[in-house]
Amino acid sequence: MPTISGKHISYWIDSTPTTNFPSLSKNLSVDVAIVGAGIAGITAARLLKRAGKTVAVIESRQISTGVSGHTTAKITSLHQLIYADLIKNHGEEKARIYAQSNQAALEFVAKTVAEEQIDCDFSRQNAYTFAETDDNLKDIEKEVEAALKLGLPATFVCETSLPFPVAGAVKFENQAQFHSRKYLLHLIKQIPGDGSYVFENTTVEKVEENNLCQVTTNKGIIQAQDVIVTTNIPITDEGLFFAKTYPKRSYIIGARIADEKAPIGMYIGSGEKYYSIRTTPHKGGLLLLVGGGGHKVGTVENTEDKYLDLENYARSRFGVDSIDYRWSTQDFVSFDQIPYIGKLTPLSKHTFVATGFSLWGMTKGTLSGIILADKILGIENPAADLYDATRATPFVQIEGIKQNLQVGTHWIGDRLKGLNKSLEDVAIGEGKVVTVDGDKVAAYRDETGKIHAVSAVCSHLGCVVAWNSGEKSWDCPCHGSRFSCIGEVLHGPTVKDLKKF
Ligand SMILES: Cc1cc2nc3c(=O)[nH]c(=O)nc-3n(C[C@H](O)[C@H](O)[C@H](O)COP(=O)(O)OP(=O)(O)OC[C@H]3O[C@@H](n4cnc5c(N)ncnc54)[C@H](O)[C@@H]3O)c2cc1C
Ligand code: FES
Structure with a gap:
């Protein structure tokens, strides 16, 4: 690897x-x-x-x-592709309130930064959602039409400052980015x-x-x-x-990029596999941030691959030489x-x-x-x-049933996790669910060879956690609780650590 x-x-x-x-x-x-x-x-x-x-x-x-x-700290009402769907599923009036309230939140941040002169790398930027091929072009066109209907600052463009051609993009003017922390x-x-x-x-x-x-x-x-x-x-x-939500985890890398190679504006792709792109000031130059690789929490074990994919993308598309940062996080996606x-x-x-x-x-x-x-x-x-x-x-019933079926599948699959696996099977730096005296144990072997064993049963509602190799954490596939390799809570909904053995 x-x-x-x-x-x-x-x-x-x-x-x-x-x-x-x-x-x-x-x-x-x-x-x-x-x-x-x-x-x-x-x-x-x-x-x-x-x-x-x-x-x-x-x-x-x-x-x-x-x-x-x-x-990634883009402050924008351009939420990839949403407005055509909002109009279809909720009606134009509700979609308009969504659009206007998100624009108002953007302006609230801008006003706060200006009034209090907050030194937070705030800058106005245009935001783009792009389609690289004709496959997703229809969705882009529909989004422009929907956004314009709702009074948003949208246009359809074919030219961007990305270093590769796009089939088309929806552009929102005068959005913003900052250093959130x-x-x-x-x-x-x-x-x-x-x-x-x-x-x-x-x-x-x-x-x-x-x-x-x-x-x-x-x-x-x-x-x-x-x-x-x-x-x-x-x-x-x-x-x-x-x-009523599901937890989605996603990955980001930061790479130094020469000013002349850096794209201007904030970007996100469309379709099955997409990347989120922006730059931020860093030590007198620019850091290119590339995000992507999203998946439901607890469903991917080898998450190092997600970082490698982002790295390949940044190197091949933007010609960056070195990768300075990598991190990941998760957010909860509302079914409606x-x-x-x-x-x-x-x-x-x-x-x-x-x-x-x-x-x-x-x-x-x-x-x-x-x-x-x-x-x-x-x-x-x-x-x-x-x-x-x-x-x-109402959409909770459709999306929710799908997701709840997955939770149910976890309950059944969970019973099989760790069967035929014992502590000897856990390599250095690795975590595995194993069975010890009939109990499901989340076992992590540290660099010195010592085993840290905690209950693999999530302290929220009892699903069995899964190993996340990139973050060295135990992640629950049911509702997204996460724990460190020694079982301490990293992310809710749970508030309790995994039980120590
Ligand atoms: C990869 C990725 C990229 C993103 N990029 C963007 C972007 O470019 N633009 C955008 O608009 N949004 C973006 N988002 C979404 C955005 O970052 C989040 O929606 C937002 O930061 C969530 O804020 P929050 O206040 O809900 O949660 P948090 O920032 O997580 O705050 C919740 C706090 O509660 C604390 N807490 C938890 N449990 C307890 C407890 N029991 N007792 C006390 N404290 C507790 C936590 O420690 C945490 O500090 C992105 C999300 C992801 C996953
Ligand atoms: S069972 Fe709900 S987060 Fe684990």
Whole structure:
């Protein structure tokens, strides 16, 4: 197997300082508790604090090191190809609200950056979705037509600055890109003080709504009038969002590129296999970011191949010499293409969630922060109904049945995982599900030869995890929970580590 290149860390995280906000050390009360410090949670926290509320942002790891620290950070209402489908499935009026609210979120970020002079490599860029061959050209043409109908800044073009020909592309003008972590680190600085807090390394285990809401963490309890759960996928199972979305993992590499070879603008392909492309300023030059290789979490074991494919693409298409970075992350795809933003359940009065951004959360996460802050502040938001998290979703039945069948298949397949495999079969640096005394064990052998054995049964709802070789993690194929090679939670919906043996 060829070796994979690049430092294994997100460029956004590697190029910014680490944060060290305190952990929760005593029980306390605030107006609003916000669980999860990604773009959705931080945007809501900033708006609520500015409106006079006291807030506590509670983050299990470090600020903006979740999906928002591993994104491609394009801020655009061009979500690959969506508008023709939205009009077909939801009608023109709803599609228009989706379009306008995402454009508004883009402008909200632009205004915030300008007003607060945030040094976050923000730049206006045109965004493109391209078809390389005539096969996907019809979809591009339909998208231009739909986007124009909705008042979006769309045109059809055949020429781009990509170093290869395209059959056609939809172009949205005046979109933007930024360094997501620099932006979020700036916003979070405004939170602590005057009765508001930011806590890191504090994991929320439970959220309950009684007279007051109670947020139970591993370090103490926070009481609040309202709670916003922005943990990418809610860690509270009541709303069943894990069954209304599916987790999609995708890969990114960063490579130094000469200015004259670099494309201008932000790009994404179309069809079965596509790549996402943009550049970002880096050490006086440019870093080319290429993303792709998306798949449902837990369904691909040899994920190194995903990086190799991106590397080949960057070398052959853009002539880059070396690969500097590689990283991957996941987001939850909403079955009806619309994110869930609002109350946790129809009975909830003070517990709110945001999820299902379908890999376009720079605008949708921003939008979530705005809508949820408005809800708590009693401000009418014209987009709130469209995104209602408790809505009935007819498409959930079609897509959901397909995905749930897959979950069912996992349940059956899970029983067979690890049969006839023992600890001796686990090579150095590798993980395998094995059977020990009838138990399914997730066994990882480290570089010194030591075995780390944890239960292979996911602590969420009991599926059996699968090994991910590129990230050296245990990934659950059912609803996307992920664990480190020694069983610590990396991504929800679960909040519990894998049981140690
Ligand atoms: C490969 C890839 C590329 C992408 N590129 C783009 C792009 O170019 N443009 C775009 O618009 N979108 C993009 N997206 C999507 C976008 O990055 C995400 O939708 C967005 O960052 C999600 O933000 P979030 O706030 O929901 O989640 P996060 O940023 O993950 O924040 C959630 C936080 O909650 C914390 N947390 C979890 N559980 C707990 C707990 N129990 N207690 C306390 N805290 C907890 C996590 O540690 C995390 O920090 C991309 C997604 C992927 C996968
Ligand atoms: S994530 Fe739900 S069972 Fe593992």
